[in-house]
Amino acid sequence: MTGEQPHSGTAAELAWLASYDPRAYTPVAVTVDVVALTLRHGHLYVLLVERAAPPYQGSWALPGGFLRAGEEGLAEAAARELAEETGLHAADAEAALSRIHLEQLGTYGAPDRDPRMHVVSVAYLAFAPDLPDPQAGSDAASAAWHPVTGLDLRPHTGHPQAAGVPVDTHGGGVDGHTGLRPDGAAPITLAFDHARILADGLDRARAKIEYSPLATAFLQHDFTIPELRAVYEAVWAEKLHPGNFHRKVLSVPGFVESTGTTTERGGARGGPRARNYCAGDAQLLHPALLRPTREDEIH
């Protein structure tokens, strides 16, 4: 909009406008980062990109980029970044993106979180069904889905309470269960404060599927109750009781709707064929699906 000189006006207006001129201040950059989660082979994966330039050259980071000032809103920018990095800006972007849930996660603005300048990052959280790997030859050449269990989620830039996100009581300590890769390799350390952002995103995801039907956003249009249970088990990293989960899901009005069909085959290791369902029209689960081993209050 303004870009150059402010338009003319009264003296008072000009004085006030001057207070809005960003060049009167040290500049701030605004970026949008995306924590895109998906489910693969029963495990949670997050979309990461490899940094091609310093700082943190060669490190993995959350996909993101600068907000195009005057052109787009924050959610638009997040959707654009996500489409670019997943390689979905092709023909099917429209259809694929429409099934992806996107919500604002939080904003991170510690002055030293980027060594180059003060960067304020608006983080978004995305739930996506299993997508193809990002294709080379696009912006997404360096993007890949990583299992979250292979990432080091302990914050390393210990700025006081940088850009705190709600309620989070980030375990912070030597939790031990995160950051260990199944193959025993060293956990990957993320660039900037992206480990913290990812940890906040995982916390949000774990809490969100309790009272919202968004777990279905990780699945295809049609799914079975056991598949839905696999989502909860992956996000919560807990085994759930199959029978109780089944009855509970069906008892929540509007959570799932029967399609009248069943799967073609039974389970890989035996068992009957499961009935198919699709997402219902509820926005809120009532009653909620409470996480089981909620180790009570932390203090």
Place this chain on the structure above:
Amino acid sequence: MTGEQPHSGTAAELAWLASYDPRAYTPVAVTVDVVALTLRHGHLYVLLVERAAPPYQGSWALPGGFLRAGEEGLAEAAARELAEETGLHAADAEAALSRIHLEQLGTYGAPDRDPRMHVVSVAYLAFAPDLPDPQAGSDAASAAWHPVTGLDLRPHTGHPQAAGVPVDTHGGGVDGHTGLRPDGAAPITLAFDHARILADGLDRARAKIEYSPLATAFLQHDFTIPELRAVYEAVWAEKLHPGNFHRKVLSVPGFVESTGTTTERGGARGGPRARNYCAGDAQLLHPALLRPTREDEIH
């Protein structure tokens, strides 16, 4: 675009450029706004400032200001703004601010939300005990606490629990249920998108006191169960059953701790003296205090 002539080149080239010099883009301003809530005479009040210059000259707005780039984080900026506008930057600022709960609410960045330029606003939500009125002669000369029932809040289409800005652009419908003042005066319309921000803050507050002990942040250090109930009734705008509420609060571990004392006098209209409590050490209420007339899913 920029308002001048757009740069030539593909988006990828622009992004490449920006990775070296973010100022290649149209500038963005970053502000921090605060939704500060308090309880007065049994009603919810919000801190507002009167705008002294266009746009929206003479309108009321949320207190806020520019992030001091390179100097402070977002939460720091919010605390600074809150201290300035409440007139608490005096001697007692330290003690008073320490009792105020402050958390990030969401970030608002629609390109046209400020007519002058693209402004990204990081909103914070504050719960404060009853504070003295802002004093003239300070930055807070134009600040005042307003009952939220006297403000015009458009209903918003977002998810009730969603922390932050819903992805969809709201369809700003006109509904008459909120914004009616008890004295029948016309509801006050807030500047910019601050009505939306305030509505999101109220939603967050209503949800937050269900599962966190933050309702106590509205009270003095010592309080009675009926006083705590008054907080819930004001925030939820619902009458609660006194007996059940009492038993429920005491049954949640770590919510409140008895001080062994009682009030000096009984209720204003009769009744025994109440026992005093202070906040316990729980961070999460388990089990939660569920809101009663939760009209189920919205779709």
Place this chain on the structure above:
DNA sequence: AAAATAGTGTCTTTCAGACAGTATTAA
């Protein structure tokens, strides 16, 4: 005395979790 309120007891309903049990399918 009358009215209002703090705090407790009890009953009913709902729901989460444990567990058992049946039917169906793959190996």
Place this chain on the structure above:
DNA sequence: TTAATACTGTCTGAAAGACACTATTTT
């Protein structure tokens, strides 16, 4: 056949909400 799995039935305990009741204080 064996093992795994989808799904259903049943019991127990926790907890929310409705209601009744006592005790204490103000007007």
